[in-house]
Amino acid sequence: MKKRLPLCSFAIALLAPSILNGQNATAIVMEAENATLGSSFSTATADGVTYITPSVNFTGSAPTSASTVASFSVTFPEAGDYELFARIYVGNGAANDDSFIPANDLGDATVGNNDDWSAANGLWNAGFSDPDEIVLSVGDTGTTTWKWIRVSTFSDVGLLTVPSSQLAQTYKLASREDGLRIDKIAFGPLRVSFTVDQLDNGLAGWDQRQPNDGQDFQATGPILAHGKSKFLGSVWSSTASNNKDFEFYWNGMWHGNGGKWGSVESTRDNMNWSNLDQGYQFAKANGVKFNFHVLLWGAQQPSWISALPPAEQLEEIEEWMSLVANRYPDIDYLQVVNEPINAPPDGSVSPEGGSSRANYIAALGGTGETGFDWILESFRLARHYFPDTPLMINEYNIEGNHDRSDRYLEIIQTLQAEDLIDLVGFQGHAFSTKFASSQDLSTILDKIASTGLPIMITEMEIDGHDDYVQLAEYQRVFPIYWDHPSVIGVNISGHIGNWRADQGAVLVNDNFTERLALQWLREYVADSGWTSFSGYLSKRDLDSQVHAFTNDADGDKLSTGLEFLLGSDPQFPFNEVAPLWAWSMKRGELTLPFSPDTGEGKVTIQSSVDLKHWQDEASYDLRFRRAEGMEIVGSDESPVLRFQGNAFSEPALYYRLKFSLPQ
Incomplete structure (x- = not known):
């Protein structure tokens, strides 16, 4: 006999069949x-x-x-x-x-x-x-x-x-x-x-209907991804009531409409930054990952842009990028192009009908030799105006579609050839995942992860007016993404004001009590791996003052920070893997293995001739798995780095390791 519902380890109580507040519960x-x-x-x-x-x-x-x-x-x-x-x-x-x-x-x-x-x-x-x-x-x-x-x-x-x-x-x-x-x-x-x-x-x-006692539920936190290196975020809405309790649930953010060019500059040279400003300020004040959505897209663009000649369109595109870069200098992730396969800015009418898309593809080089030269030029411009910001592409209906994911992969690899892209976005909408098998979702995710680029699920939602319908689909789809080593975070499409609210995609009831899927998400994420350093301490019940990142609380010659990076528990005597971190001047080589739990931060090797003035020799970014001056010899899941120092240089060089990790 089949199980009634695959509830994983999440315990729930089925409400007894009843009449609630006089309401009939019989079909x-x-x-x-x-x-x-x-x-x-x-x-x-x-x-x-x-x-x-x-x-x-x-x-x-x-x-x-x-x-x-x-x-x-x-x-x-x-x-x-x-x-x-x-x-x-x-x-x-x-x-x-x-x-x-x-x-x-x-x-x-x-x-x-x-x-x-x-x-x-x-x-x-x-x-x-x-x-x-x-x-x-x-x-x-x-x-x-x-x-x-x-x-x-x-x-x-x-x-x-x-x-x-x-x-x-x-x-x-x-x-x-x-x-x-x-x-x-x-x-x-x-x-x-x-x-x-x-x-x-x-x-x-x-x-599942909630008694109407006139009292609204008030969330208190902590956020769902507390102590995790991955983030779990939501939409920052222009409707203030839809942001209720944001600080108690989410540590990632994107704007549904507020960051689209057509929303900001619907009238030429008349900018409306209000929603973006509000979200950006909240994100920076609360340690929330700010994902800018979006620079260029075929839909929801300024109505006036299509009538301009290409040269003038390009001027406006560059002005738009420059204004965003100057106003928001600390963007965590930047969506350069949205839906390049499904909705390019080519002036065509979408298959669903409605207004035509913006038409400025020629200003960016058109299709050209690759068939998508305009995408390459978009990213070249973005790299110029946002030199220190991780750049990403975003698309929908990739998740379960092999042909479309192959096309997406081709675009991504061409961008990689010019070092123009830092991460990849899957939108993760319910209409893309609902009829896709779990196997297809995993296979296509692995295919894109083979590029070595991090992946973000950017606009996920799960439909279902029925709590158990929504819960079962979250339990099927969410772990595929959250547990994948290449996925650095998930943003949903809103816990209150979801654009698919009519399909039941919200995560709270009318009185803001949490639906079953939101309760399960909290437990599932809490039990998942990929902890930050603070999560590492919390998981092992270690005092954050005694076990500070630079302290050697157990006297084993390894700081707690090194034990975290190695994935070992603080113990005495020290873990046998420690000598791998020893520096051999005779070999002039340092080998650095990392725990897969270290999902964010940077490790830098610095050199000095006098132990006073230090300069960077090599670095490794844990989130983007990018090394400079080091060779990656391990797997993406558990990287091992090798640095070749100069043991016989004149004058002699001293080396040190510097860690920059979220605490």
Whole structure:
């Protein structure tokens, strides 16, 4: 028997099926054969199940004939929002027998109107059949068996809203492939979870709705990534209420719209820096990683830029970069180009329609020999205006798409050839990860990590109005990214004002209490590795004053800082790995192994002729895994560095190690 839900080590209490604040927690289940059926539907019975099935195939996303429509009359017990479920059977045709067309709303859905309908497809290898399974987002039940699916996941149906003035409603669905059988549909109250058994038998589900006592929850910290070298961040919003409790949850930041050129300079030479200023000042005052989003992109750019001649466009691009560089001198990570594959600034209309993209690609060299010369020129300019800032690229729908990730890899490697890029961004949106297998997510992450560049997950969210739907998907996807040695941090798309709030991607309830996914994130991150020095001390219950970074509290000839870098516990006698750090003037060589827990900071080797005046000879950046003057001979996960000193130089040189690590 399958487990009800993969909860890892996170313990939760399922709320008993109940009526909360007078709210019903039972789904309204409708037998399909009781609907008013179009002529292409027939009713049949097999193995004790009576169902409806269509006799025609169709390839569109909206019905073109009333003959393919089934209409249900349903009276809801109370007003509110509902999600749609269905009990289905996919025939032997698998992917050719696995779709139908639900209406997007209650009421009259018009035949032939694409806005009223959306296809639910890809159901052949999805759904839930074990009685104890909660019907979550996707599932993995195959063909020729009865199973429940959450229709809202596989279509754009979203929430179905019942007003208090009209509890009696009509709901319609249409056929699409003739091998599909439909036994029942069900309308589940929002924020109530159902097992297969509960839907089969009309039982109350697990109610996640919060009692409304008029009191808002107040977070107190510490931040989720406390004591970690990796950061876990969120959006800094222009809506102040969406930033509530930011300081108690997050140590990373990006701006949803506030840093986009079209937001800052919507009118030429009239700059609006207010949201960026506020976030930047907060970040610098609170030790939050500030990720600037974004310099150049095809979307949300100034409307006036496209009408300028290329030479003048280039002047404006450089002015924009110069202004950002001067105003924000301490950017931690800079997104130079966003969505170069999906939304380049080439003036074209996106496949989804709407306004055309900005058109200034020619000002940056156009496509050129590489097909993306404009990206190279963008990064050359950024390297000029931001010489000391880590530069990054950012893209979506890379996570589970092998063809697109190969294209992304080609761009990245071409940038690397000119030393123009320092890290890579994956956006990590729910629509990119939800239908991607865990194997594909890991394989593509490894592919990009093979460049040796650090990776940031820049705009992650997980959908799910249902707490268990959201939790299960966080448990599947988040560890793939957080635990990967190349990932230096994750930024989500907002714990309150998420751009996919309509899909349930927020992490707090209306009264700001934490949803299950946020509670699990706290525990998972706390138990993960990659600690900072302060986390190292905390993990081993060591006093921060006694075990300061430069102190040798246990008298083993190794400072606690060195023990941290080596990944060894403070102990006596000293760890046998210590001699690897010994300097052999005869060999003129120093070998430096590092613990994988050291995820941030810099180690520098300095030389002096008089023990007073020191100069840098070599350095290694732990976060970006970049060495200057040293050879990297170990793996990316556990680097070992080799420095070749000059043992016979005249005059004699003295060497020392200097550590610059977050405390």
